[in-house]
Each structure stands twice: as structure tokens, then as C-alpha cells.
Amino acid sequence: MPELPEVETIRRGLEPLIANKVFTRPVLLFPGSIRHPEPDRFCEQLEGRRIIAVKRHGKYLLLELDCGLLVVHLRMTGRLVYLEKGEPPSGHLRVVLPFQDGSFLYFSDMRKFGGLWLLESKDDLSPAGMHRLGPDIYEQVTEEKFLELLQKRPRARLKPLLLDQLFVAGLGNIYVDESLHRCRLHPCREAGSLSREEGKALFRAIRAVLEEGIRCGGTSSRDYRDARGEKGTFQERLAVYGRKGCLCRCGAAIERTVVAGRGTYYCPRCQEEKEGPP
Ligand SMILES: [Zn+2]
Incomplete structure (x- = not known):
């Protein structure tokens, strides 16, 4: 999508x-x-x-x-x-x-x-x-605002929370998986378990992944084409999405699991499932 x-x-x-x-x-x-x-x-x-x-x-x-x-x-x-x-x-x-x-x-x-x-x-x-709809994640959310939004949903797991268009608008499966991998957060971490630094790292990872995606003209994994019918190239740069069994930069194999009904790709070594600071 x-x-x-x-x-x-x-x-x-x-x-x-x-x-x-x-x-x-x-x-x-x-x-x-x-x-x-x-x-x-x-x-x-x-x-x-x-x-x-x-x-x-x-x-x-x-x-x-x-x-x-x-x-x-x-x-x-x-x-x-x-x-x-x-x-x-x-x-x-x-x-x-x-x-x-x-x-x-x-x-x-x-x-x-x-x-x-x-x-x-x-x-x-x-x-x-x-x-x-929630605020547009690229145009309308600052780092401070993002930290505030996370605090309002402390029990929500990161993957479904970031996909929820009523929380923030714009993210889908590909860019959420890539963002969580980039800042080394497990998709099932609860928003309230993140330290302030982890929250900031997540925001910056989302920004960076979206900016790269836009620079590449998007991801054409299946059907997407731009206004002139051309494909994007971000699919060539995906670190985890759609790469089950491929090796992460760290050498571990990417895994696929299902979180809240959505296929989710992550690195079991970079994105260890742990509790955040109390
Ligand atoms: Zn890894």
C-alpha cells in the first residue's frame, strides 16, 4: 500500500x-x-x-x-x-x-x-x-510533540500504535518496520516503556526513513507508481521489510512475525525484546 x-x-x-x-x-x-x-x-x-x-x-x-x-x-x-x-x-x-x-x-x-x-x-x-486523522507525521509532528503523543498511549505496542492513523497519519507497514529497526526497538515494546532518549531516537529514525523514502521516489514493491507512472527505488534499500531469512548488518537472520494482525519484519539481535527503564 x-x-x-x-x-x-x-x-x-x-x-x-x-x-x-x-x-x-x-x-x-x-x-x-x-x-x-x-x-x-x-x-x-x-x-x-x-x-x-x-x-x-x-x-x-x-x-x-x-x-x-x-x-x-x-x-x-x-x-x-x-x-x-x-x-x-x-x-x-x-x-x-x-x-x-x-x-x-x-x-x-x-x-x-x-x-x-x-x-x-x-x-x-x-x-x-x-x-x-492524527497529525501528519512528516509535516505536523515535532520531536517534543511526538514524545507527548507517546506518553498519552503508554500501554500501546509500538508497531500497531505507529500504524494507527488516528495516532499519527502517514506510516504503514514498510516504513514502521524500517524505522523500528533503524533505532533498534522491538515492535512489541510498549510506548510507555521507552526512555526519553529512545523516544527521540524513534522520532529521528522515522524522519530519516521517510526522508530517504521520499528521496528515492518511494517503494515500488508491488503496484505503486508515481504521477508519471514511474517506479520508486526505496525497495532496493530496505533493511528488514520483506527480507525474512536475509542477513541483517549485524549478521543475524531477519525474522518475520505477526503483531496485531500485521506481518512484521525485525532483527532478533538488533531489536531485542526487552523491557525499558522503569
Ligand atoms: Zn541486526
Whole structure:
């Protein structure tokens, strides 16, 4: 699933390509991809609106319009790709969003979990369920704020806590596993067991991993592509994710376990399961 670095890569790629463009009437090949309002009204209302800016919150992509907001979530297999006039889109096409100048955006989604929401106001994100999201981990959380947030959830285990989009928004399985490995914390450690130094180390590891992920244009393990349909390269730099049985830098074999229902990769030597300071 695309996580923060992938969605940020799409955002950075899309903004210069589509800012100031005006939508014409969308074509729905799979109306179920339209989550709000109902599909006919979505098409009617989007027509004629101009894109002002492309923003992101967690894993949501936000196209700010001259009136309202077009929200896109890619979930498992969604792609939002920009094409010039005449370029044919590839498979699993669900929604075509044409612009007045003949170029278009297309939304494809093999597994159909992704979706688009057209909201009337930036101040009411509830139709897209975004009002409950935690702060964006990359844009809105400082080290101090992160330590405070950890203290509010002392009994929560790190892996599910960091995946919880209501706690902080943007992280998914890949970047959580990589961050925990980088600061040598076991995925099952409880947030309240971390020393202040460990909390800071975790925050810095998350920042560093996200920055590297963005610099590499994201991780293309399966379906993810950027705004131009290109793959990212962070998959070549993964230290633990998807590497069960491979050797860690320390020489131990990477293990895979399941934490709160999610496949979790870690190094049993670097990330020893121990209690933190009392
Ligand atoms: Zn190791």
C-alpha cells in the first residue's frame, strides 16, 4: 500500500503538472470508486472547477480547488497518473478526469479499495473520514510533540500504535518496520516503556526513513507508481521489510512475525525484546 513517501512523491510530481488546470466532465468506468457525493453529482459538481494546489495529509492526497476539495486515497492498488493528450492509460482504469486542455488524470485501481471524495469545504473533512486523522507525521509532528503523543498511549505496542492513523497519519507497514529497526526497538515494546532518549531516537529514525523514502521516489514493491507512472527505488534499500531469512548488518537472520494482525519484519539481535527503564 502506498505510504507517506509514495503519496508525497505523487504530490510533488502532480502539482506542477496539474496546478491551474480546469476539470471537464469526469468519465466513470467504475462508479464505486466515487465515495462522495453520489457519482452523478460528483461528475456534475467537478466540471468547471480549477485546481489551485496539491496537498497531502497522511496517505490522503488533497487537490485544493477554487471551490472545495478533491480527496483521493489509493489504499492497496490505486494509482493516480497524469497523461498528456493522446497517451493511452494502462489497465484497471476506474475514473478518467479530463482537463479543458485535453490532458487528463486517470485513477486506476485493481482491487477497488481506493476512492475519490469531492468535498464542498476544506473545513469539513468528515465525509472522507479525515476529521479523525492524527497529525501528519512528516509535516505536523515535532520531536517534543511526538514524545507527548507517546506518553498519552503508554500501554500501546509500538508497531500497531505507529500504524494507527488516528495516532499519527502517514506510516504503514514498510516504513514502521524500517524505522523500528533503524533505532533498534522491538515492535512489541510498549510506548510507555521507552526512555526519553529512545523516544527521540524513534522520532529521528522515522524522519530519516521517510526522508530517504521520499528521496528515492518511494517503494515500488508491488503496484505503486508515481504521477508519471514511474517506479520508486526505496525497495532496493530496505533493511528488514520483506527480507525474512536475509542477513541483517549485524549478521543475524531477519525474522518475520505477526503483531496485531500485521506481518512484521525485525532483527532478533538488533531489536531485542526487552523491557525499558522503569
Ligand atoms: Zn541486526
